[in-house]
Amino acid sequence: MPTFPEPAFSKLRQSRIIAVVVLDHLPDAVPLATALLEGGINCIELTLRTPGALKAIELINAYLPDMTIGAGTVLTPSQVEDVHRAGADFAVAPGTNPRTIAAARDLGLPFAPGICTPTDIEIALESDCQLMKFFPCEASGGLPYLRQIAAPFSHLGVKFLPLGGINPTNAETFLREPLIHAIGGSWLAPRALVAEQDWSGITKLAREAGQLIQKSRRQPEPEFTSCG
Numbered sequence: 001m002p003t004f005p006e007p008a009f010s011k012l013r014q015s016r017i018i019a020v021v022v023l024d025h026l027p028d029a030v031p032l033a034t035a036l037l038e039g040g041i042n043c044i045e046l047t048l049r050t051p052g053a054l055k056a057i058e059l060i061n062a063y064l065p066d067m068t069i070g071a072g073t074v075l076t077p078s079q080v081e082d083v084h085r086a087g088a089d090f091a092v093a094p095g096t097n098p099r100t101i102a103a104a105r106d107l108g109l110p111f112a113p114g115i116c117t118p119t120d121i122e123i124a125l126e127s128d129c130q131l132m133k134f135f136p137c138e139a140s141g142g143l144p145y146l147r148q149i150a151a152p153f154s155h156l157g158v159k160f161l162p163l164g165g166i167n168p169t170n171a172e173t174f175l176r177e178p179l180i181h182a183i184g185g186s187w188l189a190p191r192a193l194v195a196e197q198d199w200s201g202i203t204k205l206a207r208e209a210g211q212l213i214q215k216s217r218r219q220p221e222p223e224f225t226s227c228g
């Protein structure tokens with residue numbers, strides 16, 4: 001596992017799971033992030049899909065210093081500036097846009113572009129990115145597909161953040177895979193639970209995710225070898 005020079009990406013490696021949030025109601029930002037922290041999840045991604053996301057980054061940054069904050073759906077250089085100013089620790093995008101990556105580099109904001117093909121990986125490498133978001137993970141073919149497209153780049157130390165279709169059933173398999181730096185998903189903060197302000201429900205989901213992380217750190221079961 002390469003150590004990424006960006007401290008935020010090293011923290012991400014410790015956290016292992018990013019709670020992806022599409023926030024509909026700004027006052028929910030801090031209680032939601034607090035509920036995740038109480039359950040042991042200390043990395044959150046606020047997607048810039050809703051108008052309050054930037055302000056939510058600011059609030060969580062101001063009130064919850066233990067939370068590592070990612071900005072998601074960062075599509076333009078000006079959004080890179082916005083999320084940096086708001087206090088994001090890192091940013092991700094669904095695709096690979098060299099202009100956006102360059103803007104993040106200029107500001108020193110760790111950035112993981114989205115990839116889904118070998119061509120995307122080549123473009124991201126040309127922009128000196130080593131950590132890439134694999135999106136949409138499950139719809140593209142999941143781990144078997146990622147292993148195949150990543151193989152020609154294995155000597156370059158590229159690592160991935162799979163997002164899209166990760167859930168408690170498949171999370172552990174991803175966590176055990178050496179190509180994977182960390183995983184992310186919206187299952188930790190379902191919009192319905194947030195709408196009901198069911199913070200204890202979210203803490204419970206976070207705790208269960210923490211148990212998956214612990215399990216994935218234990219030694220793998222010895223492989224069964226057939227004696228037939």
Ligand SMILES: O=C(O)C(=O)C[C@H](O)[C@H](O)COP(=O)(O)O
Pocket residue numbers: 020047072073074092093094135163164165166184185186187
């Ligand atoms: O638009 C972006 O930049 C994103 O961040 C995409 C999200 O990571 C995925 O939509 C999460 O996928 P689910 O966990 O399946 O809901």
